[in-house]
Amino acid sequence: VSAALKQGQVTPTELCQRCLSLIKKTRFLNAYITVSEEVALKQAEESEKRYKKGHSLGDLDGIPVAVKDNFSTSGIETTCASNMLKGYVPPYNATVVQKLLDQGALLMGKTNLDEFAMGSGSTDGIFGPVKNPWSYSKQYREKRKQNSHSENEDSNWLITGGSSGGSAAAVSAFTCFAALGSDTGGSTRNPAAHCGVVGLKPSYGLVSRHGLIPLVNSMDVPGILTRCVDDAATVLGILAGHDPKDSTTIQDPVKPFTLPSLTDVSKLCIGIPKEYLTPELSSEVQSLWSKAANLFESEGAKVIEVSLPHTSYSIVCYHVLCTSEVASNMARFDGLEYGHRCDNDVSTEAMYAATRREGFNDVVRGRILSGNFFLLKENYENYFVKAQKVRRLIANDFVNVFNSGVDVLLTPTTLSEAVPYTEFIKEDNRTRSAQDDIFTQAVNMAGLPAVSVPMALSSQGLPVGLQFIGRAFCDQQLLTVAKWFEKQVQFPVIQLQELMDDCSSVFENEKLASISLK
Amino acid sequence: MAAPMLRWFCSGRRFAFAWVGCGSCHRRGPPTGSTSNGKRGQSSVAQQPHITAQKPRKGLVTLAPICVQAGYQITQQRLPIAVNGSLAYSVCVGRKPSQMVTRTVRVKQIQLEQDSGKSLHDDLRSQTLIDLNRAGIGLLEVVLEPDMSCGEEAATAVRELQLILQALGTSQANMAEGQLRVDANISVHRPGEPLGVRTEVKNLNSARFLAKAIDYEIQRQINELENGGEILNETRSFDYKLGCTVPMRDKEGKQDYRFMPEPNLPPLLLYDSGSLPSGADPQQVINVDQLRARLPELPRVTRERLVREYGMLPEHSCALLNEVGLLEFFQNVIKKTRAEPKKVTSWVLNTFLGFLKQQNLAVSESPVTPSALAELLDLLDRKAISSSAAKQVFEELWRNEGKTPAQIVAEKKLELLQDREALERLCHSTLEAHPDVVMDLKKGNPRAINKLIGLVRKATLGRADPTAIKEVLERQLSS
Numbered sequence: 001v002s003a004a005l006k007q008g009q010v011t012p013t014e015l016c017q018r019c020l021s022l023i024k025k026t027r028f029l030n031a032y033i034t035v036s037e038e039v040a041l042k043q044a045e046e047s048e049k050r051y052k053k054g055h056s057l058g059d060l061d062g063i064p065v066a067v068k069d070n071f072s073t074s075g076i077e078t079t080c081a082s083n084m085l086k087g088y089v090p091p092y093n094a095t096v097v098q099k100l101l102d103q104g105a106l107l108m109g110k111t112n113l114d115e116f117a118m119g120s121g122s123t124d125g126i127f128g129p130v131k132n133p134w135s136y137s138k139q140y141r142e143k144r145k146q147n148s149h150s151e152n153e154d155s156n157w158l159i160t161g162g163s164s165g166g167s168a169a170a171v172s173a174f175t176c177f178a179a180l181g182s183d184t185g186g187s188t189r190n191p192a193a194h195c196g197v198v199g200l201k202p203s204y205g206l207v208s209r210h211g212l213i214p215l216v217n218s219m220d221v222p223g224i225l226t227r228c229v230d231d232a233a234t235v236l237g238i239l240a241g242h243d244p245k246d247s248t249t250i251q252d253p254v255k256p257f258t259l260p261s262l263t264d265v266s267k268l269c270i271g272i273p274k275e276y277l278t279p280e281l282s283s284e285v286q287s288l289w290s291k292a293a294n295l296f297e298s299e300g301a302k303v304i305e306v307s308l309p310h311t312s313y314s315i316v317c318y319h320v321l322c323t324s325e326v327a328s329n330m331a332r333f334d335g336l337e338y339g340h341r342c343d344n345d346v347s348t349e350a351m352y353a354a355t356r357r358e359g360f361n362d363v364v365r366g367r368i369l370s371g372n373f374f375l376l377k378e379n380y381e382n383y384f385v386k387a388q389k390v391r392r393l394i395a396n397d398f399v400n401v402f403n404s405g406v407d408v409l410l411t412p413t414t415l416s417e418a419v420p421y422t423e424f425i426k427e428d429n430r431t432r433s434a435q436d437d438i439f440t441q442a443v444n445m446a447g448l449p450a451v452s453v454p455m456a457l458s459s460q461g462l463p464v465g466l467q468f469i470g471r472a473f474c475d476q477q478l479l480t481v482a483k484w485f486e487k488q489v490q491f492p493v494i495q496l497q498e499l500m501d502d503c504s505s506v507f508e509n510e511k512l513a514s515i516s517l518k
Numbered sequence: 519m520a521a522p523m524l525r526w527f528c529s530g531r532r533f534a535f536a537w538v539g540c541g542s543c544h545r546r547g548p549p550t551g552s553t554s555n556g557k558r559g560q561s562s563v564a565q566q567p568h569i570t571a572q573k574p575r576k577g578l579v580t581l582a583p584i585c586v587q588a589g590y591q592i593t594q595q596r597l598p599i600a601v602n603g604s605l606a607y608s609v610c611v612g613r614k615p616s617q618m619v620t621r622t623v624r625v626k627q628i629q630l631e632q633d634s635g636k637s638l639h640d641d642l643r644s645q646t647l648i649d650l651n652r653a654g655i656g657l658l659e660v661v662l663e664p665d666m667s668c669g670e671e672a673a674t675a676v677r678e679l680q681l682i683l684q685a686l687g688t689s690q691a692n693m694a695e696g697q698l699r700v701d702a703n704i705s706v707h708r709p710g711e712p713l714g715v716r717t718e719v720k721n722l723n724s725a726r727f728l729a730k731a732i733d734y735e736i737q738r739q740i741n742e743l744e745n746g747g748e749i750l751n752e753t754r755s756f757d758y759k760l761g762c763t764v765p766m767r768d769k770e771g772k773q774d775y776r777f778m779p780e781p782n783l784p785p786l787l788l789y790d791s792g793s794l795p796s797g798a799d800p801q802q803v804i805n806v807d808q809l810r811a812r813l814p815e816l817p818r819v820t821r822e823r824l825v826r827e828y829g830m831l832p833e834h835s836c837a838l839l840n841e842v843g844l845l846e847f848f849q850n851v852i853k854k855t856r857a858e859p860k861k862v863t864s865w866v867l868n869t870f871l872g873f874l875k876q877q878n879l880a881v882s883e884s885p886v887t888p889s890a891l892a893e894l895l896d897l898l899d900r901k902a903i904s905s906s907a908a909k910q911v912f913e914e915l916w917r918n919e920g921k922t923p924a925q926i927v928a929e930k931k932l933e934l935l936q937d938r939e940a941l942e943r944l945c946h947s948t949l950e951a952h953p954d955v956v957m958d959l960k961k962g963n964p965r966a967i968n969k970l971i972g973l974v975r976k977a978t979l980g981r982a983d984p985t986a987i988k989e990v991l992e993r994q995l996s997s
Contacts, residue, residue, distance in 0.1 A: 217781035
């Protein structure tokens with residue numbers, strides 16, 4: 001579509017309006033918390049001026065994007081789907097948001113999430129859950145008819161996964177070409193897999209976290225959701241780089257890059273971690289995983305089984321470290337300077353307590369309390385320090401595997417395809433997170449790059465994604481492999497018939513172009 | 519008070535200082551660490567992770583006295599930036615200012631941390647006001663060992679620290695403005711016994727009050743213990759109006775701070791030239807040896823230099839350094855005048871400083887510039903005016919009417935009588951006019967000569983130099 005813009009086949013304003021119209025049509029998905037229509041149209045206008053003069057800013061100029069609502073956006077409400085920040089309008093842009101805007105991207109709006117990015121379903125925010133667009137896809141519905149389910153079509157809608165569900169749904173439903181998510185334990189990759197889009201978690205330290213409302217400072221990373229790997233690479237090239245406002249970003253300069261189209265994978269070594277073959281893994285996903293491994297092997301790559309021995313400890317370790325940091329990070333929400341403040345003014349302590357009770361949901365409060373427990377003087381050594389040591393072991397597992405000649409690891413992203421909401425809420429947030437993060441969170445603890453790429457549809461017609469994990473700061477190589485894989489599997493385009501009908505004329509003309517940035 | 523003093527030694531004080539560093543804390547820390555002869559995180563240059571900034575957690579409910587905008591405060595709990603240093607200062611041991619001895623107090627550690635906000639309780643309107651203006655600003659905390667034994671030692675040590683900080687440019691360290699905050703920990707014990715229970719005293723906003731508070735607290739503790747009471751490990755506030763310490767309102771018990779390593783700040787590594795990794799970007803690393811080489815002249819060295827170069831007494835060099843801007847003023851005068859350094863010293867410390875103090879002015883607010891004083895001293899040096907005339911001129915200069923010393927001298931006709939013959943005539947006529955005094959003198963009364971000098975001076979309207987008069991009279995009398 002970028003090419004189309006440059007050639008004048010479509011204007012930024014047209015593009016913007018179509019995406020806005022799609023957003024309106026897909027409002028029932030609840031993917032967006034805030035739609036910044038006026039802002040986007042104004043940006044489109046400016047982009048158009050640039051194109052007319054032939055001075056486009058780059059590939060992202062005039063391209064609609066969406067941003068998860070835990071990134072600060074200047075002048076646009078940023079809520080983190082929490083009462084604590086409802087009505088809060090930041091005075092500045094997160095660095096990554098600024099970078100997108102500097103490239104001329106059009107900000108469509110802020111997407112829905114689990115409150116403060118805690119959760120794996122995008123179901124626990126104050127604005128309600130996000131619905132997976134695939135619930136309404138032809139592919140899914142046909143399969144359901146086959147299985148002769150006679151229930152009301154809408155009551156059994158599927159979750160998007162989380163916590164960046166809104167962003168994933170937004171991209172999946174064509175309302176934008178790229179979206180920012182965040183990834184602390186898998187929050188970008190999980191919904192990407194469930195929504196059939198590409199979800200990239202860059203190496204920790206590559207992309208600035210300034211302006212991303214922190215969950216776990218040592219694991220958070222801004223995530224990128226797109227419809228194809230090339231698009232993810234384009235966005236990464238723009239976002240990566242040192243930021244003086246974020247001391248945890250690396251100093252080395254990073255330049256935008258284009259991914260080569262691999263033809264020969266014979267020099268590649270793919271690792272399959274045996275500990276990731278768990279009993280909870282659905283047989284369908286398992287067989288797709290096998291299929292993928294075989295695909296690489298048949299094309300000449302070396303595929304070997306590897307071991308990450310400390311995998312079984314990672315959930316618990318993650319839980320201790322995550323809640324500890326959360327306890328600290330959430331301390332800033334006291335109702336004093338910004339955000340929600342309760343009416344209780346008996347004393348400062350009473351005000352803090354009431355504000356925080358009103359502002360946070362159970363999930364957030366639960367994690368804060370746990371974290372405080374782990375950080376008590378008498379518990380610090382046994383929990384926090386131990387967890388950090390285990391974290392080191394987990395990270396070393398990966399280092400050892402990569403040192404033994406493996407280039408990229410191939411694992412499932414999720415245990416199964418997206419489940420219905422009614423099914424999902426049968427367990428609480430903590431249980432779900434512990435289950436669903438199993439393949440993704442060790443990556444966050446080790447700070448490695450990982451990407452979820454949609455592979456195929458399940459027997460129910462729902463997307464299944466697989467995860468590639470790369471060496472630290474070898475994001476480019478990782479994406480190169482992912483791109484090759486994507487080309488091989490040719491994952492089908494989602495068929496949102498009722499939506500497509502109205503806009504089909506548009507999308508037909510540049511059918512392929514509409515899907516990807518280029 | 520001698521008896522109690524002999525029985526009870528007052529020591530066991532641990533001072534914690536904190537002050538505001540303007541600019542990057544990390545830049546200020548190492549130089550300050552070097553100057554107090556500290557071991558600069560040598561521990562941090564070894565293999566282990568190094569200086570980590572730690573976050574104490576205040577939990578769900580923030581403490582009222584400590585109010586921070588982020589709900590947590592970053593400090594260096596486990597690995598401070600410098601340890602094991604020392605601070606030398608000079609105290610007066612006798613009545614005479616020249617009886618000074620050098621004492622040292624050990625510096626336990628220096629650490630970097632964040633300042634917190636302030637909360638003010640308005641009981642009248644039942645409200646709490648939170649002031650976050652200084653919250654988050656970097657602080658340098660210096661922790662001293664209990665090596666001092668009275669208010670004066672503490673105040674002197676603090677003074678020296680202030681001078682060092684000012685010389686380094688770390689801070690103006692002005693206590694009244696909160697740039698340097700001092701908390702004193704005081705305990706008493708009998709000689710030979712372990713240190714007693716200590717109390718912490720806060721709200722000290724000048725070195726003078728620091729000394730007063732300490733001395734008061736020492737006495738209070740002694741009295742308490744002598745009366746069979748016990749000392750509570752509490753925090754007290756110094757009430758400067760009453761000159762005593764009072765317990766502070768302490769609502770909470772001991773708090774578990776819930777420390778955690780700060781994940782947003784990578785470890786701070788300090789290297790020296792030996793341990794610096796090759797190929798390291800000089801912008802990205804701190805080389806302590808480099809910093810040490812660039813340190814400015816420290817107060818102790820300055821004072822020694824002044825004594826050496828200008829032959830002044832040690833207490834004079836102290837006095838010059840103790841007033842902000844005075845040393846610079848002095849050096850500017852020295853540069854511009856031909857008068858002897860001793861004269862300059864005397865004029866700056868006595869006359870100039872006297873006038874400043876009288877009107878409570880800072881050196882920067884002085885109406886007399888170094889050039890003006892230099893010019894005045896030149897006139898004096900040339901014997902163009904007498905010293906009493908000079909004082910008059912100085913007074914005029916102080917009024918700042920824009921006149922130069924030369925102009926004032928001319929206006930007020932203060933020039934010394936240069937005409938030898940006129941002087942001789944006046945002396946002669948005075949001697950003739952007062953034969954009784956001459957007789958007196960010849961009888962051996964030494965004061966008679968002064969009378970004669972006085973008379974001659976009067977006759978010259980104060981324009982003759984008494985030394986010259988004396989010389990002429992004596993010559994005339996002996997002939």
